[in-house]
Amino acid sequence: MTEQQIKRVVIAGGGTAxxxxxxxxxxxxxxxxxxxxxxxxxxxxxVGVGEATIPPITKFNTQLGIDEHTFVRETQAxxxxxxxxxxxxxxxxxxxxxxxxxxxxxxxxxFHQYWSRLKSLGDAHGLADYSLNTxxxxxxxxxRPEPDHGAVIGQLGYxxxxxxxxxxxxLRRFAEDLxxxxxxxxxxxxxxxxxxxxxxxxxxxxxxxxxxxxxxxxTGFRGLLIDGAMASAHKDWSHWLPCNRAVAVACEKQGExxxxxxxxxxxxxxxxxxxxxxxxxxxxVYCDQHLSAEQAEETLLGSxxxxxxxxxxxxxxxxxxxxxxxxGNCVAIGLSSGFLEPLESTSxxxxxxxxxxxxxxxxxxxxxxxxxxxxxxxMTDDFTHVxxxxxxxxxxxxxxxxxxxxxxxxxxxxxxxxxxxxxxxxQGRFFKYDAxxxxxxxWLAVAEGQGWGPQGFNPIASGxxxxxxxxxxxxxxxxxAKAAQAMPTHQAYIDRFCKAAPISxxxxxx
Ligand SMILES: Cc1cc2nc3c(=O)[nH]c(=O)nc-3n(C[C@H](O)[C@H](O)[C@H](O)COP(=O)(O)OP(=O)(O)OC[C@H]3O[C@@H](n4cnc5c(N)ncnc54)[C@H](O)[C@@H]3O)c2cc1C
Numbered sequence: 001m002t003e004q005q006i007k008r009v010v011i012a013g014g015g016t017a018x019x020x021x022x023x024x025x026x027x028x029x030x031x032x033x034x035x036x037x038x039x040x041x042x043x044x045x046x047v048g049v050g051e052a053t054i055p056p057i058t059k060f061n062t063q064l065g066i067d068e069h070t071f072v073r074e075t076q077a078x079x080x081x082x083x084x085x086x087x088x089x090x091x092x093x094x095x096x097x098x099x100x101x102x103x104x105x106x107x108x109x110x111f112h113q114y115w116s117r118l119k120s121l122g123d124a125h126g127l128a129d130y131s132l133n134t135x136x137x138x139x140x141x142x143x144r145p146e147p148d149h150g151a152v153i154g155q156l157g158y159x160x161x162x163x164x165x166x167x168x169x170x171l172r173r174f175a176e177d178l179x180x181x182x183x184x185x186x187x188x189x190x191x192x193x194x195x196x197x198x199x200x201x202x203x204x205x206x207x208x209x210x211x212x213x214x215x216x217x218x219t220g221f222r223g224l225l226i227d228g229a230m231a232s233a234h235k236d237w238s239h240w241l242p243c244n245r246a247v248a249v250a251c252e253k254q255g256e257x258x259x260x261x262x263x264x265x266x267x268x269x270x271x272x273x274x275x276x277x278x279x280x281x282x283x284x285v286y287c288d289q290h291l292s293a294e295q296a297e298e299t300l301l302g303s304x305x306x307x308x309x310x311x312x313x314x315x316x317x318x319x320x321x322x323x324x325x326x327x328g329n330c331v332a333i334g335l336s337s338g339f340l341e342p343l344e345s346t347s348x349x350x351x352x353x354x355x356x357x358x359x360x361x362x363x364x365x366x367x368x369x370x371x372x373x374x375x376x377x378x379m380t381d382d383f384t385h386v387x388x389x390x391x392x393x394x395x396x397x398x399x400x401x402x403x404x405x406x407x408x409x410x411x412x413x414x415x416x417x418x419x420x421x422x423x424x425x426x427q428g429r430f431f432k433y434d435a436x437x438x439x440x441x442x443w444l445a446v447a448e449g450q451g452w453g454p455q456g457f458n459p460i461a462s463g464x465x466x467x468x469x470x471x472x473x474x475x476x477x478x479x480x481a482k483a484a485q486a487m488p489t490h491q492a493y494i495d496r497f498c499k500a501a502p503i504s505x506x507x508x509x510x
Pocket of ligand 1: 013042045046052333345
């Protein structure tokens with residue numbers, strides 16, 4: 001077996017991507033004798049947005065050994081049970097995409113097949129009546145599910161809303177505690193070997209130079225290494241996801257924080273509302289072919305819950321990803337690797353996925369074609385799966401009140417999505433391909449919520465007698481309603497468990 005030749009990892013950039021990568025490598029890779037150095041520039045700063053997450057983030061923090069309540073306190077986080085979508089299917093309509101599943105399967109048959117059958121018999125109860133996440137969200141409740149809480153509470157899935165700046169600072173403390181070296185400075189040049197093209201060093205301002213064996217590009221949309229030096233092409237998906245700009249602003253909080261994100265469809269895109277403990281994050285994601293920056297800002301500022309506490313931050317982006325996420329000895333993680341609008345809060349998750357795959361495929365030498373090819377294949381799959389789920393939100397609309405909605409309603413969709421939708425729409429059949437992120441609950445929530453739900457049910461759901469079917473589903477509804485009622489309020493949970501004095505990190509003995 002060849003000796004490990006990667007001894008020095010250099011991370012360029014210290015936003016959410018940079019510090020998540022640094023923290024994970026500190027925990028997982030440094031013990032194998034690899035040093036980690038991170039370069040960032042306070043003068044350049046970070047993108048300054050990115051506050052809503054999805055449930056796998058809890059696993060990322062757990063793997064690092066981070067105490068959840070400390071994390072919630074230190075990042076002004078709140079708990080997120082799902083996303084409310086308003087005005088997406090049609091103006092005046094809304095639905096909830098929950099992070100916990102719907103109902104219980106019976107006799108080995110999926111719950112939603114029984115629900116479809118009951119619906120075909122004229123029953124009007126919606127999927128939300130079988131979702132603890134939805135009932136808890138709309139009554140402002142939260143409880144972290146513990147093993148002894150029983151099967152109903154056990155279905156509760158959750159993620160967080162947090163202050164992105166505080167999260168990066170939190171992870172920085174964690175990573176530095178474990179030995180990551182941070183260098184403040186501006187990267188001015190990327191040095192490459194003239195023969196192999198591999199990156200050898202980063203030249204910084206004030207005549208400084210950092211050599212490395214493996215380089216992680218976390219420089220955000222700039223993609224200094226992956227785009228600039230390695231010239232990895234960009235695969236463009238903007239014909240399916242045409243939003244290309246956003247304006248973000250924070251406002252004062254009003255009352256207790258809701259345990260969910262709200263996404264409201266607007267004239268040429270959509271607006272997010274993300275409640276934190278100390279403020280509310282807001283933004284309008286839009287397509288500049290249909291709306292000017294001034295109009296977007298005016299709409300956003302005119303629809304805040306409280307007074308703004310920051311200046312509007314205007315951002316441009318391109319939807320798609322790098323053809324090669326890993327090129328030569330450079331791995332792009334975060335915005336440098338690609339971007340899909342934050343409609344389902346997936347960017348930080350894609351950072352997590354990039355890190356997890358890098359750790360699994362951590363190379364022995366700077367040139368690692370086998371690991372590189374597999375990494376690129378897996379990340380392309382991850383981006384493609386998320387892309388299809390996002391397109392569903394746009395395609396499955398009845399809105400015809402603005403040219404933007406006419407375009408997305410009538411556009412062609414990828415074959416991968418068309419096939420999936422056909423199966424789902426006919427009889428609620430759904431299969432997860434490869435390591436696909438969103439499961440049947442998510443697809444059902446959005447499809448049904450926007451009027452594209454199953455038209456029929458799998459015939460095997462006829463196995464239960466009608467009386468048994470009605471009784472079983474009525475019992476489920478009662479159990480969910482009672483469980484939601486008994487839960488503490490979201491604010492009470494935060495006050496009770498997440499408000500104690502800060503706990504400093506203790507570096508565990510090796
Ligand atoms: C409008 C919008 C809303 C979003 N909302 C969400 C959301 O709700 N949920 C979610 O999961 N994600 C969201 N995202 C994505 C999320 O913000 C990013 O995935 C996340 O912040 C990671 O960014 P980053 O670290 O890759 O880049 P950045 O935050 O831009 O960090 C780049 C780093 O590189 C450094 N750098 C750049 N150039 C140099 C240089 N020359 N020398 C030295 N250092 C340099 C910078 O100083 C900075 O430290 C959103 C993104 C946008 C645009």
